[in-house]
Amino acid sequence: SQQGEEDPQALSIQEGENATMNCSYKTSINNLQWYRQNSGRGLVHLILIRSNEREKHSGRLRVTLDTSKKSSSLLITASRAADTASYFCATEYLNAGGTSYGKLTFGQGTILTVHP
């Protein structure tokens, strides 16, 4: 299976602390994306990092990508109670012909709880 794995499965922290979530995948990718899902809702795209990039920032989010280790991490700095949600990594992998049609493979997610 191409599906990635995320750890931890659940993370509980206090407001103001940093939260780090990790994602591993199995095959060559075009890009890796992180999404957020509030309970019972659709997913919201957070950030995309391409296979030739190593680090990307967006506000309080920092994403790293290590293609040699086939892994990525999402860091949320100075967390807030409103950051409580599930976070998913998704990889756009390339088939043997080098195409993807934009298909994403999602990890199982990390449930983040930020206590006020």
Added chain:
Amino acid sequence: SQTIHQWPATLVQPVGSPLSLECTVEGTSNPNLYWYRQAAGRGLQLLFYSVGIGQISSEVPQNLSASRPQDRQFILSSKKLLLSDSGFYLCAWRNGGRGGYTFGSGTRLTVV
């Protein structure tokens, strides 16, 4: 601006009944469209994707089918629902296969 509409939000259907979930996109043309299913507490599984009108690709064999009768309309169907079809169904689009997805708000289907 681009928006995606998905309905209904919640659906309870008996086993053996038909299903039709609709997804429409506004503010863009020729989007790539996707149907995903999410089991409780799990990641998303890609069911179908479409790169154009009438073009449907299935990712997993199952009791469901999809159609794209118009450029910005994507429909998920079943002739006879199974208990195992229960789940959270999400429609998504992507403009030209680049950038992140935009997801609909989802339909929670419970088959009883």
